[in-house]
Amino acid sequence: MTIEEAERTRQPGPATGWAALRPMLLRLHFYAGVLVGPFLLVAALTGLLYVFTPQLEQHFYAHELHVPASSQSQPLAEQVRVATSALPAEELEAVRPAPSPTDTTQVIFEDPENRASYFRTVFVDPHTAEVRGVLETYGSGQALPLRTFFDQLHRNLNLGDPGRVYSELAASWLWVVVLGGLVLWVTRRRSRIAAMFKPQVRGSRRRRVLSWHGSVGLWIALGLLFLSATGLTWSTYAGANIGELRSALAWETPSVSTDLPRPAAGDVGMDRVLAAADAHGLSGPVEITPPGDGSAYRVQEIGRSWPTQQDAVAVHPGSGEITASLPFADQPLVAKLSRWGIDAHMGLLFGWVNQLVLVVMAVALICMIVWGYRMWWLRRPTRGFGKSPERGAWRRVPNRILVPIGIAALGIAYALPVFGVSLLIFLVVDSALGAISRRRAAA
Structure with missing residues (x-):
């Protein structure tokens, strides 16, 4: 008898509570991991490449960013005038005065192609008013071309707005995979609680791989949930919904008022x-x-x-x-949390410690994805044992549990549209595969 025939002829008895819910959660975790795993892997790898770009930026663009220290300095207005002469056709956006005697002043102009968040920046020696270079910069962090490349690689694979669907898909499913796996691992039967936190080094290959997959996931679960939440705030569709919610609740980041009762006469400079x-x-x-x-x-x-x-x-x-x-x-507290969350996600909040934590989480996530595929390979049906979690497990879940789950899923799908569309695709594909298997079995 084939596996699909066994599934078709199995007559499961009534189940209640967790006994009914676990098979459905196991199948969701399995398929989400298999199908979304490649997107999570790309996000982890590109994020890992981005982590130390601030230090690389300081090295590769040392001529534009740094100057020899001097006791002499030119007026800021003169530095801006020289920078404006270098780009006379472009409109001044902002000025970042040199924060130390060994830094340059950054005079920022609007991007001539009007691309959102892109600028042209003139780097000026504050001591001599000499132009040290002109570079394209990106975002509020004034990322230079090297960091911009890896930032966009992580954000959209350098494919522009269409490519952002990949990162939104990864962020939308990461929290689902993490929470599902966390529940499955914590509720797994074991003789000692400590076994949850310590990977096994003995036993069958699959048992060892499962142990590493589960225990490492437990250690980094909180960090992955944080990366998922902060990543969604930058996404195209879910990010727009989050922005609307913050606006409705008056949780937006405020800005200082620059309104004047009447136009100013003159300019102090x-x-x-x-x-x-x-x-x-x-x-x-x-x-x-x-x-x-x-x-x-x-x-x-x-x-x-x-x-x-x-x-x-x-x-x-x-x-x-x-x-x-x-x-x-x-x-407001929400505005502060948003600022801190973004900066921590980018590795800026606590300096190299923040960067090191991101590296550990990225490497651990990569290992977990590899272990997940390894477990599937060890259980593949062609080896004569094991299978993917049973199809149709949701039918065994009592309505009092299934209905609230369905309502919650619809709400989440509305707030996270990419998650909703991909979940629908998963369900359609799974149903189609089930129908094909039943047809073959009947034939």
Whole structure:
């Protein structure tokens, strides 16, 4: 009798509670792992390549980023004038004054092709006002071309917006796979609780592989759930829904008001604006955004390591006075959590410690995916033993459990559209395979 015939003729008795739910969860975990595993593997590998790009950036672009220290310095206005002369046809976006005597000033211009989040940046020696280079930069972190390449590789495989579906698919399913595997591993029968945390080095090959897969997953589960949640905030479809929810609940990240009651007469210039912000307590690297019609300068701290420095002030262009301020400490908790979550996901929050943790999680996730496929290979039907979890296990789940699960799944599918569409595809494919197997068995 074949496996499919056995499934067709099996007459399962009534089951309740966890005994009914476990086979369904096992099948979901199995198929999600097999089918989404390649996307998770690519995300882990590309994320691993990205982790140390900030250090590589400092090395490969040392000429543009760094200068010899000197006691002499040129006015910030002169540095901006020289940078503007280098790109006379482009509009000034912002200025990042040199934060130390060995750093350059970054004068940021709008991207000539109007690509979102892309800029052209002129790097100026603050001591001589010499242009050290002009490079394309990306995002609020001013990523240079090397880091931008690996950032986009991780985000969308350098395929643009269509490629972002891959990363959203991985982030949408990662938390499902992790939670499902966590429940299955914790509820597994064992003689000692400690066995959950310690991989086995003895026993059959499959038992050893399962032990490593489960115990390592238990150790890194919290970190993977964090990466899934923060990754979804950047995604195309789920990210839009998350943004709408934050807006509806007034959880958006606030910005300092630069509105003025009347247009300013004259302009005190960036040097006085920077001095006013410094006198107000802003320190470290800052970014100065020039005023528009009827608005003030905005000066924003851009330090993203711990403790986070993200205070902002508005400076009147006519008088150089502070017109508004927004300390990071006064921002809503959700806005702070969002800032910290993004920075931790990028490896910026705690410096090299943050980067090391990301490396460990990426390597562990890669190993877990490989172990998962290895378990399937050891159980493949052609070896004469084992099989994938039984088809149709959901029919044994009582309605009082199945109905709430279905309602929750619909809600999650609405909030995470890529998850919903891929889940529907999985169900259709699984049903089609079941129908084919039954037809063959009947023939």
